Amino acid sequence: MSASRSILLIIGGGIAAYKCLELIRRLKDRGIATRAILTKAGEEFVTPLSVGTLAGERCFTDLFSLTDEADIGHIALSRSTDLLVVAPATADLIAKMATGLANDLASTALLATDKRVLIAPAMNPRMWQHPATRRNMAQLEKDGVLVVGPNSGAMAERGESGPGRMAEPAEILAAIERALADEAPGQRAIGFLGRLPGGAGEQGALAGRHVLVTSGPTHEAIDPVRYIANRSSGKQGHALAAAAAAAGARVTLVSGPVAIPDPEGVETVHVESAREMLAAVEAALPADIAIFAAAVADWRVADATPEKMKKDGSGLPPLALIENPDILATVAHRQSARPALVVGFAAETQNVIAYAQAKLARKGCDLIVANDVGGTGVMGGDANTVHLVTRDGVENWPTLAKQEVATRLMAHIAGLVPVRTGV
Known part of the structure; x- marks a missing residue:
């Protein structure tokens, strides 16, 4: 992203305002300059x-500040930028925008701008679902x-749950970058568009894309009742498939044996072994994006007994092991029908970053999501601490619920693939 890009960030009055501090920091890291308006x-x-302090210049607050108006008036403030972000x-700001009210600096700047506007709604679920908000x-x-x-x-609010939480900074950043990259006016297919129950339709950041996801363990038969496996639950892979579908993608999920339900709106193919998973993956190609979150068993028994x-007391049975096919490397090194973006996962118990960097180079993929699975209850649990490893560096994320990891990762991935128009 060009360092000359800039946004005007309008921060509304909601508990989620604190997330804007993290958003400003991330924008600065990407070389996107930020001016900010803070509502009362x-x-x-x-x-x-x-x-x-985070933005690197004063924050604007007052429409009738003589000092600010003499320096940079609200008209110039709203136009000397590439994008306005709210x-x-x-609900109040959305209502003002929809009806054209302009009674403070934020609403006046929004009405006076000739630039595109991106909003990140945040409110109580009942407010979000109210007919007035739906109309607006x-x-x-x-x-x-x-x-x-x-x-x-x-x-x-205690006991309240449902749609209305503001998107995470990583999601908003991805939407900003896609908006700045999309120069053609009138094209709106970016971001995770909010769902309007019974109202307008939605268009997601991955609309028109085919996303292939693998999930769960594989079971490698020793005999009809025993197998080699690992502790993978499939929770992260299934969450990724659900997040991709929520972003508008057509999703094929290739799942090993798990004890969790298939995600809604996803085509799920159930397999047992690594060889079956590879066959299902190749049958699902071509895909725009392939995410290999499954914990595929590295080895299988050379000759499983029927x-x-x-x-019988005669000693231990001989179990000769052979390597399973490397699904990630096979797809990443394809000469034809290779997905535009290939993402691998690396579950490690030590030297997490170093091993992930080596895996990135060895496998030929574009991104490795590395996580530390050392310790009790990590693998198969409900949270994940991941590191995004690319050839350009490492991005460290805090410990998050696996669903949130999936949402953030899908927003990040959406920012890596070219904008698709006309979908």
């Missing part, structure tokens, strides 16, 4: 000092406003 309600959650976009959102989408989120989950092996 937003000041209840973050301060102009914290926003301005996060969190509260339908109007904004009709006006060409870009939307990322909201996500579903637990809310700040009958149950019996313990």
